[in-house]
Each structure stands twice: as structure tokens, then as C-alpha cells.
Amino acid sequence: MFLFDIIIPTYNNYEELKNCLVAFEHQTIKNFRVFVCIDGSTDETLSFLQDYTYKASYSIRILQHADCQNHGRNATRNLSLPYVESEFLIFCDSDCVPRKDFLQQHHSILKQNNTVSIGEIIYQNANTNLWAAYLHTRGKRKYKNGQEIPFTYITTGNLGLPTRFFTSIGGQDATMKSYGGGDTEFAYRLHKKFSCNPIYNASAISDSVMGKTIPFALDQMESFGQQNFVYIRKKHPEFTSIYKAHLLTKSSLKARLFQCGLHPFLGIISETLCSILPISFATFFVGHAVGSRILKGYKKSTL
Template sequence: MDASVIIPTFNKASRLCRVLEAFRYQTVRSFEVVVCNDGSTDETAKALEAFAGGGLPYSLKVTNTANQGAGAARNRAVSVSRGDILIFNDDDMIPSPRYVEAHIAAASNGRFVSRGERWTVPIEVAETFASEPAAPEGLEKLWTASRLSVGENWTRTALTVSPGHYFKWLQSCTSNLAISREGFDRAGGFDEHYGTRWGAEDTDFGYCADRAGWMMTYNPEALNCHLEHSTSSSAKFEQAYPNFLYMQSKYQNRVIDTLLDFISVKIAGQASHDLFNEDEFTNDLPPKVAYR
């Protein structure tokens, strides 16, 4: 097994189903998908039981946690996985056909954390798509409606224009990220203290991977597409504020203190919308993605 795709999920049954269906069309077959159901109260368990019944061109493994948060769910999924490369994907991120192949290639090449490129579709498009089967025609139509967000463009710039800067780990985003199992173990996995609140646990993981000697690199070939469900980036970062404060207190590092002080001020001042915005888009043309 070359790779394990790790997906934590909580109460997103319809979107998760579209994600699992989209993984049918990968250009490689030497991977498994491991889903950790983190105490969902919707139809997630029933949907996963139906998928696990067979008919998929990849191996699907399902495990459970009791609503402990995404970090704990990822750790649990990793613990039962078999792949040499761990690919972190969310339950609302639709993979392009070369997604797994591109991550395997990048994360197998030395001590690299492979940060893929995330596109986004507006909420109204995402809701329509989530109600329909993820057939090739629908998947291709989804990508034509996708856009590159301001926040993702910031990530692209940070990792390509200034590839030698110290804060590359800040771009750690576990909705599209891959690392070798050795790198994951050296980083110590995810700190489960962050709990069910959104944010910062993946930033913390990126920092730990960096300290362990794994370099963040941008992987534009590993494309996936976010089925948007929130119209307020500022609200998400307000929710994450206590998590960033926890990360700040966790490490005795003046450089990190300065950076996280800046982020905390941005969040508290409502200005995070400008820096991390995911509901405004650039003028980049959507990629042409074929599932045939």
C-alpha cells in the first residue's frame, strides 16, 4: 500500500459521499482511504456502511472516535492505516484524478511535506453538487465553477515566491497535505488538546514537522476542490483564537510569539478577513480536470 488517504468527518454525510465517490477516478490504485467518523449524529455511519460494502476500486477502512475533534480523528485513522505516505483530505474536498499520484511523488522524495493546491466552489454550487451523484460529468462541471480563493493565493505566493522563508510551516493545511509515515511519527502526530474547535491543530503539526526536518513544499499537481459551506472567514478565525493562544503558550520561541501575536491581533481586530479570506476569489481561470 503506497498511500493512505486520511479523512476525519463530522456530520457531513452528503458531502463525504461525494468525496468517496470522486476517489474512484484516481490514476493510481495503490492507496486506501481511511475515514474516522468523529461521533457524527447525521447519516454518516449509515452512508459509510453502504460504501464499505464493496464496489469501490480502492480499499475503504472506517474507524470511530467520540467527537474529540479533527486532530484526534486523524490520529485514530493513521493508527489503523497501512500506507507509507499519509495524505490528509477533508470530508468536503473533492480530489482531482492525479491527486493521490502527485502527493505520493512529492512526499516520497526526501523529507518533504507536500502541500497541494485547493480550489473552491461557492456555497450554492456546492449544495447542488452535494445532492447529486459524483459522476464524471458532474465532477468536471464542478471544476469549471471552481475559483482560486484569496487565501489560497496567499499560500501559493508564500511557498513559491519566497520558498526559503522560515514560516513555510504556517501553510500547513490538512485539507490537502501529504507526508511520509516516518515524518508523521517524527512530528508526533496531532496534538489532541485542540479538541473540536476549528483551527490551529494543523498549523501546530506543520511546525512540528518543520522542527523534525520535513520541509513544506507546494504541489500544484495535487489539486482538490473545496465544497464551501461558510461565508465568513473572520468567524472561523475568531473561533480559532483560543487555539492560537494555546499554540503560542505551548512553545518557548520568540519568533513564533511574534508571529502568533500578529495573527491574534488580526483575528481580534476582524482583519483576518483580509489575510485569510476564502470567500473572495482571484481572476485565475479554473483548471481543466477530466475524470474519464
């Protein structure tokens, strides 16, 4: 049996996928298998994989949706559910390039009991891409390497966990096709069932290049507020801490003051500052712009 099964979802980015897969050739731990889960790609992904699987030094299995259409990352990762059987599971985004000790560093955490290893994605263009710079300041980055962190900071771009965690809760919620919240919903169900200990593993590194612009990322956050945020609130009404739902959706005095602070006009000011300030200063305003857009999307859903 393999020590690791690695799940890599991909959609129309075979050049990035190629770099990701080649990097796994150089891992210090060799006992692993890769599942490449194709989400309806229409580029050269499939032909590349059909050729590469014969050349790779490790086992690769190609999985696709029955209709070969796009179903979103959650459903795409779930393609692996019938087949994973290793002791541990790794989620790795296809635009990430794992460093040679990537699996070894995850294993150093996972061999402890009941743990989840939350790895690090380092964006090589964080000095020129504001969204990348913002991501480098938030979530798990507020904690020290090796520290236990809140489950809400679990993300699947670089994540290690016992395989039984994934299979016993039925994987990710495949009905969430649009952007945002899929990882948080998955993390909440993990937390409820296993009360696992999420560890920030800053030594399990994959490198990437961020392609999103701030306008594109904020449009995605607004879409999240209108769709998946509402869905998660209905599915898990007791999960009030998700994106400050207790303040975004209520009408108490505290909630109203919070919502006033995220008024669209103030959000536009933050977005404008993001577009004109140097990145080192602009990062301070991205979070406010994100919150404003989530609230804007949520308000649309209530009309």
C-alpha cells in the first residue's frame, strides 16, 4: 500500500500541471501515487497525461467526470473517493510546484495522531501581484510554524490528512460548483467528526505564481457572498463564525454597525486605494474590500 495518495484537480492548465507533476519526480519520499482529476479540460491536458504516465517514475491515475464536463473542484477531487486507500492523503493544486521535501515535511506532522498538516504556498510574484501579497498576510500566516491553528484556516491547495478523514465524510460537497467556501465547509465537517488538530506546517512548501488580479478576485468574493456563503449558512446554520456570518446576516446594533463599515461606498474607496497605492500599503485595504464584496453579494441573495 502507498504511504500517500495525492489528489491534483486540474482545469485547462496543462503547462502548470506538467511542472507540478515533474516536481513529484524529485520527492525524498517515493512511496506515493498521484490521482490527476480532470475537471472538463478542453486543452492538451489529456493527451499530455496519456503520454506522461508512461514516462513518470511514480504511479499516476487519470480520472475524469463521466460527461467530461466542468463540475467544479469539489466534485473533481471527489473523483478519487472510490480509489484512495493510502494511509495519508495530500491535496495539491495543479498550479503549485512542490519542493523536494514536500511529502517528508507533511509526514513529519501526519505521523502524529489525529492531525491535519496545513502546508505553505509561496507565490513567487507576491512583490508584484497584490492578491498574492494579501494571501501572504492572512489566515495561517498569523501563526508560527508548528502551531495548532483554527480549523477555518484549512485549505486544500496544500494539505495533508489521514485518508480516512476524507473518505468517512464523503469528501467535499460536490453541489458547491461556484467559487468560494468549499474548503471551509469541508473543514467544518472534519472538525465536527474528528475534532482534529490542524497544524500550520510552513516547512511543507509548494511554489506558485498568482494570476488573479484584484478586480477578478473581488468579483469572485461577491459571487461567493451571493451563492456559496448563503448555501453554507443554510446547510450549517450553527456555523456562525464563517466569514463573520453572525455580523453579516443579523440585525443587532453591533451587526448593523459592522455592516455600515462595509458599505459599498466604503468598499469602493478601499478598492480605489488598492489600485493606486504601493503593494506594501495596499494590502491593508484588501481585507476590507473583500468583506464589502461578500456583504454586497449576500445582500443580492436576499432581494
